[in-house]
Amino acid sequence: VKKGFELSKPMITAYLNSLVDSSKLEITNSAELSNAIYLQVSEAKKPASALIITTKARTVPVKRSGGSRHYSYCVQAKAVDTANLASFSGKVAQTLADSRSWAGSGKVSFSEVQSGCSFTLWLSAADQLPSFSSGCSPQWSCRSGSNVIINIDRWNGATAAWNGAGGNLNDYRSMVVNHEVGHFIGFGHAKCGGPGQSAPIMQQQSISLQGCAFNPWPTASELAGV
Ligand SMILES: [Zn+2]
Numbered sequence: 001v002k003k004g005f006e007l008s009k010p011m012i013t014a015y016l017n018s019l020v021d022s023s024k025l026e027i028t029n030s031a032e033l034s035n036a037i038y039l040q041v042s043e044a045k046k047p048a049s050a051l052i053i054t055t056k057a058r059t060v061p062v063k064r065s066g067g068s069r070h071y072s073y074c075v076q077a078k079a080v081d082t083a084n085l086a087s088f089s090g091k092v093a094q095t096l097a098d099s100r101s102w103a104g105s106g107k108v109s110f111s112e113v114q115s116g117c118s119f120t121l122w123l124s125a126a127d128q129l130p131s132f133s134s135g136c137s138p139q140w141s142c143r144s145g146s147n148v149i150i151n152i153d154r155w156n157g158a159t160a161a162w163n164g165a166g167g168n169l170n171d172y173r174s175m176v177v178n179h180e181v182g183h184f185i186g187f188g189h190a191k192c193g194g195p196g197q198s199a200p201i202m203q204q205q206s207i208s209l210q211g212c213a214f215n216p217w218p219t220a221s222e223l224a225g226v
Pocket residue numbers: 179183189204
């Protein structure tokens with residue numbers, strides 16, 4: 001790997017498409033697969049996707065990029081009172097539909113369903129976080145495979161770093177949903193760009209703002225990377 005080399009989803013997609021450079025075949029799920037491979041490389045997680053190749057429809061041009069991906073999600077409670085779920089799912093839905101969120105990129109959209117979901121948004125007791133993955137800490141929220149897990153202690157109280165910077169709880173909730181769902185759609189962690197700038201949503205703002213201003217939404221450059 002060259003110094004300064006940065007793997008990107010478009011590079012993976014271009015490579016995948018080069019594998020079936022034929023007039024009769026196309027990769028049906030190259031965007032999803034690129035995401036999955038990007039996730040595996042950037043976070044050493046297993047891809048949730050397998051290669052699917054089908055015969056091209058004769059009159060439909062090959063789509064090399066663009067198009068919108070729709071994700072359905074389920075909402076569940078892990079060792080917390082399910083009475084919390086109505087307000088939780090309301091805030092999640094409001095956040096994910098907000099034009100300042102990932103949906104604002106025009107490339108992804110989200111809706112809650114009862115079953116058959118692409119991922120599950122959990123409201124979980126803090127001590128249950130490691131039951132999803134050994135990489136999940138009781139202290140924080142987490143994303144593991146198709147589980148996006150919000151730690152109820154953080155949901156109800158944010159964090160010392162956030163509260164110390166004067167952030168409010170409603171914004172923290174938007175931030176943590178956008179951050180963990182950001183992992184699910186393929187983003188790794190980002191760092192503060194410089195003192196006083198808006199923190200990238202993929203910065204670990206729960207731990208430290210690194211001199212950045214707290215920010216509950218993806219930045220323009222993050223949205224451009226969807
Ligand atoms: Zn994270």
